[in-house]
Amino acid sequence: MIYDLCVIGSGPAGQNAAISAAKENLKVLVIEKSYIGGVCQNTGTIPSKTLRDTAFFMSDFKGRTKHGISSSSTTNIDLEKVKSRLISIVNNGQEFIHRNLEKNNIEIAKGTAEFIDKNTIVITDKEDRKETIEAKNILIATGTSPYHPDNITFDNKYxxxxxxxxxxxxxxxxxxxxxxxxxxxxxACIFAKLGIKVTLIEERDRLLPFLDEEISNSLEFSMRDSGIIIKMGEKIIDAEITEKNVVKATFESNKTIVSDVLLYTVGRYGNIGKLKLENINLKTNDRGHIKVNECMQTEIEGIYAVGDIIGTPSLASTSAMQGRIAASKMFKDSYKPMDLNKITYGIYTIPEISMVGETEASLSNKKIPYEVGIGHFRETGRGQIIGDQHGILKLLFHRENLTLLGVHAIGDLVTEIIHIGQAILKHEGTIDYFIDSVFNYPTLSEVYKIAAQNGLNRLNNI
Known part of the structure; x- marks a missing residue:
């Protein structure tokens, strides 16, 4: 049998490409070497955000006096129930994805994929049984894995x-x-809120330098305020497990830190090891990323790549869109390119961060005249109710025509309310929308109106 499309990987990118193709009544196969749903569903986004939900609840519960709840109330964590909830949510997601693929008549093969040529794949399952399949188009959506430096031994215990x-x-x-x-x-935010003493090490001199500087600084203040020790300009050179079963980390500065466990999060590399891309002469960069054009085509005809394997922005949301774009190009020969300047970014620290559009630095570099409007969550009724005294939303807009250029926010639920700004940005609207619109009361969304009014006041020197 010759498939119209073979998808290697079942994360958000692979799922969406497969389903989009299947809805055109095409024969589709998905190859998955591990659990359905990929890293996003099984070890990354979904379980980590589930744990964050627990940590956020605990952090709010510890501040329960604002709700009139006695400080003597218990805050003990039932570890087994926490783990059970993680497993349940992951399993439910796997089942949903599996049903969705089957509902669209998509075949699923478990095993590793290896290229023989640009239309032929060998699938090897856990019992080392091999099956050869052919496909008119092949999409690589294998994602990435954490980078392991040679000087650190990962035992997954310490x-x-x-x-x-x-x-x-x-x-x-x-x-x-x-x-x-x-x-x-x-x-760092999750484990600190769960009561673990966290020391965060960073080689650079600033947290998340791609963020608006004001937002980045606000995050650093919040993290330090929650007890996280942040050490900038430090590079780890060794980590060993001592006889006392603790981790001793050594840095270039000759400083050492002793801890119960160490988490290494620097860098991820493309999962290309077993694909044998050399058989189709498909090259990658030094991080294992595959180069594609705006419709996700590689330099090899009929071979596409989507998701984290192609590098930034490496988001589940953009990966899903990339999968749909690739399928549309394959089978309709049409596609809508993704405007990366108008996609939202969500960072699930505590507090959350979200952004869309330009930053002050990018606008200055482009010599675009802009003004800033800032709204504080404490200025809204909802902000007062939930006790968010530090959340802010920042609007960047054109000084001459008031066109919205960027939105940046830090605080409770900002990954939800960012889409209001995204919609206006996508349609090249102005901040007049926020001034003229009636928002539900009390909601955090009202902060858009406050920020817009603040921006106009600044523009008019009020």
């Missing part, structure tokens, strides 16, 4: 990467997290 950290014994009291990227910052 030293972890981001794929294995959720197997941690939650009774650990101290944790070193190496790498203050998105994953490192998210886990």
């Amino acid at each position: 030293i972890f990467d981001s794929n294995s950290i959720l197997s941690l014994n939650f009774n650990a009291k101290r944790m070193i997290i190496v790498g203050a990227g998105v994953i490192g910052c998210e886990y």
